[in-house]
Amino acid sequence: MGLRRFNEADHGAAEEALLACCGSRRWALRLAAHRPYPDVESLLAAASEASYDLRPADLAEALADESWMPQPLLGMRAPGSQAAHTALRAAHAAYEARFGHVFVVCLESCPPEEMLDTVLTSIRARLAHDPDEERLIASEELRRIAISRLVHLVATHSGAGARA
Numbered sequence: 001m002g003l004r005r006f007n008e009a010d011h012g013a014a015e016e017a018l019l020a021c022c023g024s025r026r027w028a029l030r031l032a033a034h035r036p037y038p039d040v041e042s043l044l045a046a047a048s049e050a051s052y053d054l055r056p057a058d059l060a061e062a063l064a065d066e067s068w069m070p071q072p073l074l075g076m077r078a079p080g081s082q083a084a085h086t087a088l089r090a091a092h093a094a095y096e097a098r099f100g101h102v103f104v105v106c107l108e109s110c111p112p113e114e115m116l117d118t119v120l121t122s123i124r125a126r127l128a129h130d131p132d133e134e135r136l137i138a139s140e141e142l143r144r145i146a147i148s149r150l151v152h153l154v155a156t157h158s159g160a161g162a163r164a
Contacts, residue, residue, distance in 0.1 A: 003043065003154045007036035017153055022146035023065020024058040027051065040154055047150050051143035059139050063101040066142070084116055091123040098127060099134055106144035 001009075001017060009017070011032055018028035030050045037043040054062070095103045105122050107115055126134055 001153050003037065003040055006043075006154050018150075019065075021047075021149035021153060022051070022062050022142065024054055024062040026058045027054060027062070027146070040151070043154065044147055044150060047147055048143060051139070051146060054139060054142075056135070059135065059142070060101070062142055063104065063138065066104055067102040084120065088116065088120050088123075091120060091127070095123055095127055099131060099138075101138070104138055104141045104145060106141050106148060108144070108148045 006014060014032040014035060015028045018031050027050045031046055034046055092103055103123050105119060107118065110118050126137060
């Protein structure tokens with residue numbers, strides 16, 4: 001989309017684009033309302049700040065939105081054995097049963113050949129958390145995912161750091 005197009009988009013279009021980055025309507029409304037952003041770094045800083053301000057209901061909304069994403073369970077496309085994929089499906093089910101929402105983890109810099117192990121290790125470790133601790137971790141992972149998606153949203157052919 002590019003930062004200039006994002007800044008100049010009508011409010012509804014900007015909000016919809018932001019909702020593709022994070023499913024919290026409050027987060028998207030906040031970022032859309034504070035346009036124009038002078039540069040990508042300012043937008044990302046505002047996105048992080050809005051992420052830190054998510055209320056429990058906002059977090060629940062964003063996590064529910066992640067469960068509707070048209071993709072297989074996190075890590076299921078990664079190369080690995082059938083047994084590892086079966087273990088991952090079981091871990092996802094145990095996580096959702098324990099915490100009531102999908103498992104999220106940012107895999108932005110994870111090589112594809114390490115994804116399955118990374119997700120499985122992370123989900124197993126996080127199953128031991130109490131719900132409040134896990135809510136904080138899930139919130140941080142969502143923030144990281146949203147920032148990554150936002151970077152891709154405003155990236156332009158001439159570079160993501162271009163001024164508007």
